[in-house]
Each structure stands twice: as structure tokens, then as C-alpha cells.
Amino acid sequence: MISRFAGIKYKLDKSENFDEYLKALGVGMLTRKVVNSISPVVELVHNGDSSYTFKSTSTFKTIVINFKIGEEFIQDLPDGRKVPTIITQEGDNKLVEEQKGDKPTTIVREFTKDAVNMTLTTDSVVCTRNYKVVG
Ligand code: DKA
Numbered sequence: 001m002i003s004r005f006a007g008i009k010y011k012l013d014k015s016e017n018f019d020e021y022l023k024a025l026g027v028g029m030l031t032r033k034v035v036n037s038i039s040p041v042v043e044l045v046h047n048g049d050s051s052y053t054f055k056s057t058s059t060f061k062t063i064v065i066n067f068k069i070g071e072e073f074i075q076d077l078p079d080g081r082k083v084p085t086i087i088t089q090e091g092d093n094k095l096v097e098e099q100k101g102d103k104p105t106t107i108v109r110e111f112t113k114d115a116v117n118m119t120l121t122t123d124s125v126v127c128t129r130n131y132k133v134v135g
Contacts, residue, residue, distance in 0.1 A: 001092065002044070002052075002069075002089055002092065002093060002094075002095060002111065003046040003052075005044055005093070005111040005112075005113070005116075006043075006044050006045055006046035006052075007043070007044075007045070007046075008043065008044070008113065008133060009041050009042070009043045009133070009134040009135075010041065010042050010043070010115065010116045010131035010132060010133055010134060011039055011040070011041045011042075011131060011132060011134050012038075012039040012040055012041075012129060012130075012131050013039075013115075013130050013131060013132040014128075014129070014130040015036075015127070015128070015129045015130075016127060016128045016129075017125065017126065017127040017128070018035075018036060018120075018127050018129065019032055019036055020125050020127065021120050021122060021125050021126075021127035022035060022036075023125075024103070024122045024123050024125040025079070025103050025105070025122060026079075026103065027079055031079065034060055035060060035078075038058040038059055038060050039058070040056045040057060040058035040060075040063075041056070041057050041058070041134060042054065042055065042056045042057075042116060042131055043055045043057075044111070047066075049068075050068045050069040050070065050071075051066075051067075051068050052066075052067055052068075052069070052087075053065065053066050053067075054067070054095075060078075061078050063078055065085075065087075067085070067087045069087060069088060069089050069095075070086065070087075070088055070089075071086070072084055072085065072086045073085055073086075075099065077099075081101065081102075081103075083099045083100055083101035084099075084100040084101065085097060085098065085099050085100070086098050090108075093110060093111045093112065094108060094109065094110045094111070095108070095109045095111075096108050097109070103122055104122065105120065105121065105122040106119075106120070106121045106122075107119070107120045107121075108120075113133065114132065114133050115130060115131060115132050115133065116130075116131040117129075117130050117131075118130070118131070
């Protein structure tokens, strides 16, 4: 179960092609500069059954995504867009987030006890971000 990774905090360690990804989403230069310079800490919280919260904390913003696995919801993105989103589970350690709307995006988060490896794809732009366990 993905819930075994709940409560573990991970901090951004490596990021590749993030600026290209943000450009493809239409994020402006000033915001890109800020977002590129921060190292968020992320944590999955299990609220019971298939209900989860994904928290990303940084000096830029705290982002909270409340979701139920397999149920569509409207996500408020940090750049102001509101997009229908669905998060599904693949295998026993991957969450696959599909954001719909003008800029369809897929974000795969693969959890281990030591790391969260993210792959973000929009159009033909692929970005990877690797988080390492804190402490
Ligand atoms: C991450 O969690 C990256 C999440 C990507 C957010 C893209 C939208 C940013 C708009 C300012 O490491």
C-alpha cells in the first residue's frame, strides 16, 4: 500500500529540465526564477481509506492537494489555474497525477523509503525531480 510512505518527509535533491517544463506550462519568467531556486519538502498524509493529502512546503508557497485515489477533483495550482485532476495508484509505490485542461500534464511520483522520484511531462517536455528522505 502507498500508505506505508505516509509521514515521511522528503526534500528536493536534484531537478532536471524544470525550467523547460515550467515554460511549456506558460509560467512567467519571474515566477520561474523563484520556483527554480527553491527546494521544497514534500510529505504524503494518509487520512484513511483512499483519502490522502500531498503537502509541499517551501519559502515560495505551501501547496496542499487533498485527493481520493481514482476520484477526479478540481486542483488549484500555484500559478492560479484550476484544473480537473485525477490521481491513481500504479503498483504499490507509484502515484500518477493527470491534470487536464489547457495544458495536460502527467506527474508520476515513485515512492521508496529513501526517495521520491518524480517525472513530470507536458507536451513533449519531460522533467525529473528527485527528492531524498529528510534526516
Ligand atoms: C514539485 O512538486 C514540482 C511541482 C510542479 C509545479 C508546477 C506548477 C508551478 C507553477 C508556479 O517538485
